[in-house]
Amino acid sequence: MGFPQVTLAPPAPRTVVPEPAPDPFTSTGSHRRVPGPRKPVDPVAEPAPGSGSGRGLKVRTYTGMAAAAVTTVLAVVVAGQVATDGDGAKTGALAANDDARSDSAASRSDERPTPDVPAAAPAAPSVAPPPPELTYEQKMAQQLPIDAKLAGPGTFDTVPGVAKAPGKGKLVRYRVDVEKGLELDPQLFAEAVHRTLNDPRSWAHGGAMTFERVPGGEADFVITLASPGTTGFWCAKSDLDTTVDNVSCDSASTDRVMINAFRWAQGSATYGPDQMFAYRQMLINHEVGHRLGHGHVNCRTPGALAPIMQQQTKSLDIGGIECKPNPWVHPGS
Structure with a gap:
């Protein structure tokens, strides 16, 4: 088994x-005995006898x-x-997920080299472009602030350089002085004098004369821009009182033609602020006219242009005859 x-x-x-081992059959003769029902066997118990x-x-x-x-x-x-x-x-x-997360974190960690990013350049400070340079005409048309009682130091600076005479007439040499401390443009004043005197409508009309600016030495006169106080001082040398109406003068006993800086900057009521350019031309022509030997002349025709030797700063109405402002010796030229 x-x-x-x-x-x-x-x-x-x-x-x-x-499977449990089969119980042995007992045979009697030729017949086989059918086994009866089995009882459970206690595995620990000893087998029954037989x-x-x-x-x-x-x-x-x-x-x-x-x-x-x-x-x-x-x-x-x-x-x-x-x-x-x-x-x-x-x-x-x-573990695989942790490794994946670890790799992902490592990919974003600070250990990875970071590409160099150039630092942003500081923004350039915003600088407004300088204003365009004014033309000669624009500068001459400007009214400028000044104290009507200003008294300067009485000392002067000569505008340097030479401005050649453009014509072929009688040569007249002049120098330009500007009182120290004036907040006015000396170059503009010198340019205005030269242009005005050599204009065909001025004393240079018809080639009668031509004007040349020199820095000193051989000047026939000195056209001087000065404060009201200094102008009064120099005009008084020729017995002229300019303090009443704050006007200009030709100080005939000296070599100076005095242009009052107050009038140069502010003009006059007869011209108004809108005709500063024309007023300055009139001021130069009038005072230089005195130096050239011309006296005062008044207007005789109502509504006509005032003659250049009329005291246009004071009034355009002389003896009941009212005229129009005029800056030129020969306005029709």
Whole structure:
């Protein structure tokens, strides 16, 4: 009689229970006796007398118990292995996920080299473009602030350089001085004198004479821009009072033709602020006319242009005859 064998098939182990050994039959003659119902056998109890070999029964009993124990142990081991493998797969998946997250974090970490980004250059300060340079005509048309009682130091600066005479008439040389401390443009004043005197409508009309500006030495006269106080001082040398109406003069006993800086900057009521250019031309022509030997002349025709030697700063209405402002010696030229 052989021992029963146990066969394991993954994943679920099957337990093979050994069949009980058949009881021996007792034969009487030619008839076979049908065995009666079996009673459960206590594996620990000793076999009843006359039931066969007791040792063989014990061996079979112990063998079945051992096989069942082995089967149970194998089932537990296999189940544990399956559980372990499942946990390992989960652990591996979690580890893989952790590695992926770790790699992702590392890809964003500070350990990776960061490309150099050039620092933004500081914005250049906003600088307004300089205003366009005014033309000569625009500068001459401007009315400028000045104190009517201003008294300068009485000292002068000569405008440097030479402005050649443009014509072929009698050459008249002059110098331009500007009192120190005046907030007026000396170059503009010198340019205005030269342009005005050499204009065909001025004393240079018809080629009678031509004017040249020199820096000193051989000047026939000095046309001087000075404060009201200094103008009064120099005009008083020739017995002329310019303080009443704050006017200009030709100081005949000196070499200076005095242009009152207040009038140069502010003009006069007879011309108004809209005719500053024309007023300045009249002021130069009138005072230089005195130096050239011309006295005052009044207007004789109502509504006509005032003659250049009329005191146009004071009034355009002389003796009831009202005339129009005029800056030129020969206005029709």
